[in-house]
Amino acid sequence: MNEKGLEERKIRAEFGGYFGLCTVGGILSAGTTHVAVTPLDVLKVNMQVNPVKYYSIASCLSSLLSEQGPSALWRGWATKFVGYGMQGGCRFGLYEYFKKFYSNVFSEGTRSLVFFASSASAEVIANVVLCPFEAIKIRVQSQPSFGKGLRDGFPKLYASEGLYGFYRGLVPLWGRNLPFSMVMFSTFEHTVDLLYSSVLKSRKEDCSKAKQLCVTCLAGYTAGAVGSLVSNPADNIVTSLYNRKADTLKLAIKKIGLVNLFTRSLPIRIILVGPVVTLQWFFYDCIEVLSGL
Numbered sequence: 001m002n003e004k005g006l007e008e009r010k011i012r013a014e015f016g017g018y019f020g021l022c023t024v025g026g027i028l029s030a031g032t033t034h035v036a037v038t039p040l041d042v043l044k045v046n047m048q049v050n051p052v053k054y055y056s057i058a059s060c061l062s063s064l065l066s067e068q069g070p071s072a073l074w075r076g077w078a079t080k081f082v083g084y085g086m087q088g089g090c091r092f093g094l095y096e097y098f099k100k101f102y103s104n105v106f107s108e109g110t111r112s113l114v115f116f117a118s119s120a121s122a123e124v125i126a127n128v129v130l131c132p133f134e135a136i137k138i139r140v141q142s143q144p145s146f147g148k149g150l151r152d153g154f155p156k157l158y159a160s161e162g163l164y165g166f167y168r169g170l171v172p173l174w175g176r177n178l179p180f181s182m183v184m185f186s187t188f189e190h191t192v193d194l195l196y197s198s199v200l201k202s203r204k205e206d207c208s209k210a211k212q213l214c215v216t217c218l219a220g221y222t223a224g225a226v227g228s229l230v231s232n233p234a235d236n237i238v239t240s241l242y243n244r245k246a247d248t249l250k251l252a253i254k255k256i257g258l259v260n261l262f263t264r265s266l267p268i269r270i271i272l273v274g275p276v277v278t279l280q281w282f283f284y285d286c287i288e289v290l291s292g293l
Contacts, residue, residue, distance in 0.1 A: 030088020083133025
């Protein structure tokens with residue numbers, strides 16, 4: 001092999017290792033953070049499924065504790081760890097891959113377009129991986145009689161609804177997570193640039209690791225909060241479909257109502273998603289720093 005071929009092979013190996021580490025970082029950061037906020041997720045799902053009974057965060061929390069005990073708040077944690085861990089691996093690893101790919105496709109001065117295209121491409125694949133786990137998680141959290149978790153929920157859902165049962169909510173899941181991911185990554189990238197250029201007024205390389213991680217946390221929380229506003233309607237639809245409150249997308253929208261699509265469970269989603277995204281970026285950045293990236 002000539003010198004040029006060896007150099008190209010070396011570059012491909014370096015990028016392969018980089019994308020692999022980004023994927024591992026995404027798995028660890030997403031899986032652990034989603035498990036940590038399982039109680040908030042349980043409250044959110046139940047408030048979406050039964051808004052009359054669970055009309056506030058306090059009423060939902062007190063009702064679940066009195067009726068089902070503290071263990072109810074941790075229903076579906078294993079499903080979240082595996083499902084969202086795999087989604088995080090695809091989301092972050094493939095985002096980095098597609099960002100390099102689209103940077104070579106689009107011209108200079110189209111950074112926002114690169115961020116949107118990269119995150120959308122990664123999220124399409126990530127949600128195909130996540131969808132079966134999301135189906136089980138929602139059932140387990142909102143229907144205590146359905147199953148205890150992934151081990152008994154998976155075969156039960158397949159026996160009752162077949163493969164379609166796992167992917168019933170794929171389209172609204174894309175509707176929830178595609179705009180969320182596109183807004184989240186773009187907001188994060190632009191917020192980071194803004195903080196370095198206008199607040200710290202220095203390059204990232206010239207800042208200490210502590211300052212870099214603070215910037216990551218601020219940008220991560222901003223990205224999570226903005227993403228929640230955009231994706232809340234589809235999140236309500238996903239929960240409705242998986243709980244058989246409606247059989248079609250059109251019927252789900254009609255039953256929930258246009259205003260409720262945007263407002264139902266929004267406060268708890270912001271409380272839930274903001275810290276999750278912040279911690280994901282924090283852990284992800286820490287893994288990159290420890291790996292020498």
